[in-house]
Amino acid sequence: MVLKIGSLELRSPVVLAPMAGVTNVAFRLLCREQELQRTGTVSGLYVCEMVTARALVERNEKTLKMTTFAPEENPRSLQLYTTDPRYTYEAAKMIVDEDIADHIDMNFGCPVPKVTRRGGGSALPYKRRLFGNIVAAAVKATEGTEVPVTVKFRIGIDEEHHTHLDAGRIAVDEGAQAVALHARTAAQRYSGTARWEEITRLKEHLVHTGIPVLGNGDIFGPADARRMMDQTGCDGVVVGRGCLGRPWLFAELSAELRGEDIPAEPTLGEVCQIIQRHTELLAAHDGEQRACRDIRKHIGWYLRGFPVGGEFRAALAKVTSLEELSKIVHPWEDSTALARDADGARGRQGSPGKVALPEGWLDDPEDDTVPEGAEIENSGG
Structure with a gap:
């Protein structure tokens, strides 16, 4: 397609x-x-x-x-x-x-x-x-x-x-x-x-x-x-x-x-390898120290549905080097466990609420005036 x-x-x-x-x-x-x-x-x-x-x-x-x-x-x-x-x-x-x-x-x-x-x-x-x-x-x-x-x-x-x-x-x-x-x-x-x-x-x-x-x-x-x-x-x-x-x-x-066969979901061992690869790619772009901080927010998403204890998750959430990361995941690299109930919404869901708008924003939909101060200061959201 x-x-x-x-x-x-x-x-x-x-x-x-x-x-x-x-x-x-x-x-x-x-x-x-x-x-x-x-x-x-x-x-x-x-x-x-x-x-x-x-x-x-x-x-x-x-x-x-x-x-x-x-x-x-x-x-x-x-x-x-x-x-x-x-x-x-x-x-x-x-x-x-x-x-x-x-x-x-x-x-x-x-x-x-x-x-x-x-x-x-x-x-x-x-x-x-x-x-x-x-x-x-x-x-x-x-x-x-x-x-x-x-x-x-x-x-x-x-x-x-x-x-x-x-x-x-x-x-x-x-x-x-x-x-x-x-x-x-x-x-x-x-x-x-x-x-x-x-x-x-x-x-x-x-x-x-x-x-x-x-x-x-x-x-x-x-x-x-x-x-x-x-x-x-x-x-x-x-x-x-x-x-x-x-x-x-x-x-x-x-x-x-x-219309092709869908690849199998990765095992826990494979996910551990993917986490390491992700961190390596981050390190190549931003340096090892920042990469290890950045990967922490991904850990909960990666391990969702897998039968691992809180100690393993906590250790990964505090990782400070690629060497340390390798040591933490090593005992799990041969695991064939599969995630359970891992589908569904991820990330922040939030709750519905009234949308914040500039004063008078809804008065005239044909007004083409550029809103003052609307350019956000930083990229990325």
Whole structure:
């Protein structure tokens, strides 16, 4: 099953969603390695952490480091957070001129209060003209190139303010080559159940355009991906929290959607090896000390459902060196135990709540004024 996004042709319709502090070069490489080892091919799209357009243009050191791609990453996919057409154009032009990435995705789905209260993220598509101006700016900057622009958004702000159908239409009219819908409102955040019927509505709304519609929300295993595509008619799936501690998930999803045998779930011994490999990749990018701190947040996700005691988990959560890590996992490296009940939601679920918005934000959806102070200071969310 092939997914075409502009000039890009993917051998499976599976996309890794950007996640702050997770989808760095180490994790992306690990996902690619797992897919290659388990299926014999790398077929999906692995997107880097979200970077802020203004920070990129101003060459913020942290932001530039986050745009690092390994030589074997192809295609290179970068997601921009933006609220201003001017910075959007400059950032997209920079990406093209300096050959930073092969694909630009734009994030209008972030529900975090510090973002929405300034008019960014999932608050922004409510301002239809501003939203269109931003998409148009990115498309203009990539004209004449093979770098496609895509857009990700949510159902809307809340139940009274759905924006996804307008956002999809506007994005396509302005030249976006694909759209992705996280099937929750900003008010839902990550709680409850994703409303896949809204993916169906968006696909039906845009079917005449021929532009791919991707679905996002509650994909935790191969059966979920198949069910979403069958139920909604979407052209591909975007996977975020479901892959936390499961970099091998993309091999399973791709195999399922290509009609191939699904690779077996890894044993505890294999997961121990994957944890070590993940830490090694982090160390190559950020140094050993920082890598050992960073891997700690992944340990609970990796070991979910495995019959290991609290002592083992606690030791891994305090690891300070690659040598120490190797010693801790060594006794478990031959374990053939399998995880139990490891599917389901991962990461923070949060609870639904009122969306923080700038004062008067809902007064005029046609107002294209750039919200003041909406550019977040740092990349990554």
